[in-house]
Amino acid sequence: MTTNQTTASRSNGASDDETALVADGVTREFGSVTVVKDVSLTVRRGELHALIGPNGSGKTTLLELLAGIRQPTTGTVRVEAETQPRTIGYLPQRPEFRPSFTALETLTFYASLVDDDPEALLSRVGLSDAANRRVEDLSGGMTRLLALGQALAGDPPIVLLDEPGSGLDPGMRARMIDIARSLAAEGAAVLYSTHDLALAEQHCDRISLVDAGHVVETAPPEALLTDHDTTTLRGVFEGVAGGSDDAVTVLGADR
Structure with a gap:
């Protein structure tokens, strides 16, 4: 069952x-x-x-x-x-994002689903300076921080x-x-x-x-x-x- x-x-x-x-x-x-x-x-x-x-x-x-x-x-x-709008935020062990999108564009998509501010999310995880960097150019640590920003969208x-x-x-x-x-x-x-x-x-x-x-x-x-x-x-x-x-x-x- x-x-x-x-x-x-x-x-x-x-x-x-x-x-x-x-x-x-x-x-x-x-x-x-x-x-x-x-x-x-x-x-x-x-x-x-x-x-x-x-x-x-x-x-x-x-x-x-x-x-x-x-x-x-x-x-x-x-x-x-x-x-x-969102009750649970989840950060997977191996986060993946659509290539060619910037960090800001990525969080803009997720933030739009729950009426959140993508720039505020970037700031919270310390990635404001990487806002215009493409996700494939982020380090492993930055990618994980971006995934944390995604998990926090909507303030779950x-x-x-x-x-x-x-x-x-x-x-x-x-x-x-x-x-x-x-x-x-x-x-x-x-x-x-x-x-x-x-x-x-x-x-x-x-x-x-x-x-x-x-x-x-x-x-x-x-x-x-x-x-x-x-x-x-x-x-x-x-x-x-x-x-x-x-x-x-x-x-x-x-x-």
Whole structure:
């Protein structure tokens, strides 16, 4: 049975406990392979929430299910957010844009769909100076920032980011997390996947540990360290990943 994403509109925004997005017993199968297994997860307004787990653990598929890009095989995804032109903004892991368009022309198209200001979007992600540069001439980091601008068009109350800092230099990675933090501070529910454990420990309000398609634990960073009797998220991560050093490339793991 396939169940669709549903929306619960509220005149006063999110529910009293600030819930914005809920996965309830979500499973996703591809043929005989189960990629996401009976996941229940709540994403809250005003929080920066990270998904961490080994490569191939199901993080990208889970984000796609939450964004409504894929439908669950069983279970439900429920949106609890105020009604507006765009409820969920999504940054894919490998964004692509139509070639020959400039950065400004690209965001002008997306902004026109939700009555937003493309120049303001460019400014927010720090690409005003690249407004007239064609998308194929942008660096990988600039392309990812442009994709973030697309995800923010319409000021969605829920923002899902799939490894937003992957492949970025430290300066651009810091800019990306600064934008994510500002979104949460403004009341958005921000969920992102990452392999940068130091970043997650330093900046996130809550972290969900993902392994073999399951969300095995969700808690603030400090609680995870206490529960796993360790002083770093690397210790937590290696416990979840079975102690395998080959399970994932960990950025900032020694911090």
